[in-house]
Amino acid sequence: MNADAISINHYLMLSAVLFAIGVAGVLTRRNAIVVFMCIELMLNSVNLTLCAFSSYLGNSAGQVLVFFVMAVAAAEAAVGLAIVISLFRNKQTVNIDEINILKW
C-alpha cells in the first residue's frame, strides 16, 4: 500500500475522541435515555478499537470479542430500557437529577 496509508493510530485516536464525547454526554445530559445512548456510543468506540487491532494484528480474537460486545450491548439495552420504563411509571420523569433516593 502507499506510504501514507491509514495507520492504526488514526483509528485509535478516533475511538478515543468518540469515547470522550460519550463520557461528556453521560456527565452532562439529564435525560436518562440520552445518557443511555451516550453509553452505547462509548461501547461503539471500544468496538472500533478492538476491530482495528484485530485487523492490523491479524488476530481474530478482537473481532470475536466485538461480536460478543454487541450481543451484550443488546441485552443491556433491553434491560436498561425496561428499567427506565418502570422508573418512569413510578416517578413520571426520566430526569436523572430527580432520581436520587439512594442517598444518605
Place this chain on the structure above:
Amino acid sequence: MLFQRNPVMSAMCLIANFFCIASLYLLLKAQFLAVIQVVVYTGAIMVLVVFVIMLLNLGEEQKLSEKLGAAKVLGFALGLGFIAEMAYLFSVSGQNDMALSGQAEMIGSVEGIGSALFGKYLLPFEITSLLLLAAMVGAVILAKKKI
C-alpha cells in the same frame, strides 16, 4: 447528538453515527461486523430506544446552556482531560507504520468469524445465548404492569 435538545433528534444523530462506524468496519475489511453493526445496533437497539422515547412521550429537555452549572463544566472538562491524555499518549508513542495485516480479509469474512466462533470461542458463544435469555426474561418482568 450531544447538544440536541430533543431526544428523538439525539437518537437520529446516533443512528447516523452508527452508520459511519459501520463504514469504518468495512475499511478494516471486517465485513461481517459491518453488517452486524447495522443490523443489530441500528436496526434493533436504536429502534428500541426510539420506541421507548415515543412511548414515554418525553418533552424537550431544557436548554443545555441554561445554567452553566458546576456539573456541566466538570463533565466537559473531564472529557477534554481524557482527550488530552490520549493526545499525549499518541504523541509519545512514536510513528506507527503498521499496515493492514494480510490476514485481515480472511478473518473479517463470515467464514473466518464463523470458524472462530464455533471453534475456539464456542463456550463464550453458548454463554452469551444464555445471557440473552436472561436479559429477555428480565426485561419482560421489569416492564410488566403487574408482576
Place this chain on the structure above:
Amino acid sequence: MHQFIGYVIALPLVGFLVNGLLGRRIKSEVIVGAIGSATVGIGFALSCMMFFEMLGALPEDRSHVVTLFRWVGVGALDINIAYQVDQLSILMLLIVTGIGFLIHLYSIGYMHGDPGFWRFFAYLNLFIFAMLNLIMADNFLLMFLGWEGVGLCSYLLIGFWYDRKFEKGTTGDAAKKAFIVNRIGDVGFLIGMFLIFETFGSLKFADVFSHASTLSVGAPIALWITLALFVGATGKSAQIPLFVWLPDAMAGPTPVSALIHAATMVTAGIYMIARCSVLFALAPVTMDIVAGIGALTAIIAASIGLVQNDIKKVLAYSTVSQLGYMFLGLGVGAFSAGLFHVMTHAFFKALLFLGSGSVIHAMHEEQDIRHMGGLRKHMPTTYWTFVAGMIAIAGIFPFSGFFSKDEILWKVFSSGSMLLWVIGLAGAGLTAFYMSRLVALTFEGPPRWDHHSKHPHESPRIMTVPLIILAVLSVVGGFVGIPAALGGSNHIEHWLEPIFDAAQQKLPSAGYHSHTTEYLLMAVSVMIALGGIFLARRWYLEHQNVPESIARRFPRLYSLLMNKYYVDEVYDAAVVRPIVKESDKILWRIVDVGLVDRSVNAVAKLVGWISVRARVIQNGATQSYAAVIVVGVIIIIAMMLGQ
C-alpha cells in the same frame, strides 16, 4: 521426686478452682473442707518425700531446677515457669504446706456454719498456690507473681466478712489498707527487679547470683538493688515504716491471721532477702540498714504490744516484733539463723493464733482480754498448748524459740554491734512480759465475764488436734539447730550452708568468741525472759493495782503506747489525706475529666465532623457517581503515563 514439684504447686490451684466455681453448689462443708485440705495435704506429703530424697543425696546434688514451660520470651527477657528445689526452698515448702495443712483442718472447725465457707477455702487454696510460687520460683518475675498473689489473697481473706464493722471502718477498709501498703512496698520490689535486669541481663536466680559473685563488695549498684528489694520486704513483712497494715489485718478470721500473717506471707520478705543473700552481702550499708530497722521494729512493736487489750492485736504486734528479729539476724549476716527463727516462729505463732481463735470462738467472738479470765478450767487443751507457745516465744530452754532467738542474738553479739544486741535483749524481755501478761489475763485469775451469757467450752477435736501438733513442734522444733556450744551439730545451719556459701564469702568473718561467752549470753537471755514472765504474772494475777498505777503515773507514755505511737494518724495526715485531696482536685477534675474525657469526646466529634463532610459524596445522583469514576480513570491513566 523433685520433678513432682509441679503437682505440689498445681494442686492448690485446682482446689481453688473447684471450690471457687462449684463450692456454692456443694452443700456439704465436709467435702469442701476436705477438698481444700487434701490439696495442701498431698502437697505436704510430696514435699516430705522430696525432702527425704534430698537428705539422702550429697550436698552438691541437692539443688534442682524443674522447668515446666516457657512463660515470656521477648528480646533479652526469657522467663520460664520453673521451680528451684533446693535446701532453702524445701525448708520453706515444708513449712508452708505443713502448717497450711494444719490450718486448713483447723478452719473446717472454725468456719463451721459460715455462709461463705466455700469461699474461704477457695481463697485459702489460692493463697497457698501463690505462696508456693513465691518460694519455689527460680526467677524474680515468677516470685513477683507469687508476691502479688499473696498480697491479693491477703486482701481477699482479711476482708472476708466484708461488711463487718472494724474499728473506724469496715473490714473492707482494713483489707484495702493491707493491700495498698503492700503495693507501696511492691514498688520497691519492682524497681529492684528492673535494676537487676538492667545490671545482670537476666532475671533468673542462677544467672544473677553467679554473676553477682564476680562483683566486689561495696559496689554501688548492689546498694541500690538491695535497698529497693528491702523496701519491698518491709512492705510484705511489716517492718518500719510499712508495718501499719498488720494489726489491722486482724479484722480477718483467725485462721487467716495464723496462716498468712504469722507463718507464711509475712516471711516472704525474709525468704526473699535470704535468697538474694549474695546481693545483700555485696552491700554492707544495706545490711546495716536491715539490721537496724529489724531491731528498731522489734523493740517498738514489743512496746506497743505491752498495753494492747485485744488478744489478736497483742499477737499481731508480737508478730511484727519477731519479724524484726528475723531481719536483725539477716542484717548481721546470720542468714540461716534468721530462717531458723522463721521456722520456729511459724510453729509457735500459728499455735498462738489458733489458740486465740479457739478462745474467741468459745467466748462468742469476744476478743478483749479484759473481759476474759479463768478459762483454764474450761479449755484445758487450749490452755496448755497456748502456754507451750508462750514459753517457746519467750525463749526458754529447751523450747524451740530459745534456740532460734538465741542463735540470732549470739550472731548479733559476735558481729560486734553491742547496741543491737542490747536492743534485741530488751525486746526479748518485753516479749516474755507481754506474752505472759496475755496468758495471765486470758486464762488465769478470776473470770471477768458474765456467767449467764457466755458458756465457754473446749473446741472440737478438729481444732484441738492441730493445736497439739503445733505445740509438740514448738517444743521439739528447735532441736534441729542446737548450736555447737551445747553439743549439738546445728543441723539446720549445715543444711543451709551451700545456699549461703556465696554470700558468706563476701561477708567479713566473725571474730572468734569462746564458748564461755556463748553460755554467758544464753544465761542472760534466759534469765531476762524468765524475769519477764514472772513479773507479768505477779503484776496481773496478784497485784493488779501496780500496772494501773504505773499507767496513771505516766499517762502520756501510756497513751503513746496505747495509740501505737500515733503512726496511723501521722500517716493519715501526712500521706493519705493529701493524696485524697489532690486526687480529687487535680487528678480527677483536671486530668481525668479535662484531659482524658475531653480528648475522647474530641475524637468522637472529629469523626462526626469528617463524616458530615464525607457524606456529600453519596448524594444519590447517578451522574456524580459517574463523574467520580471518570476522574478515577483519568488519574490512573495519568499515573500509568507518568511511569
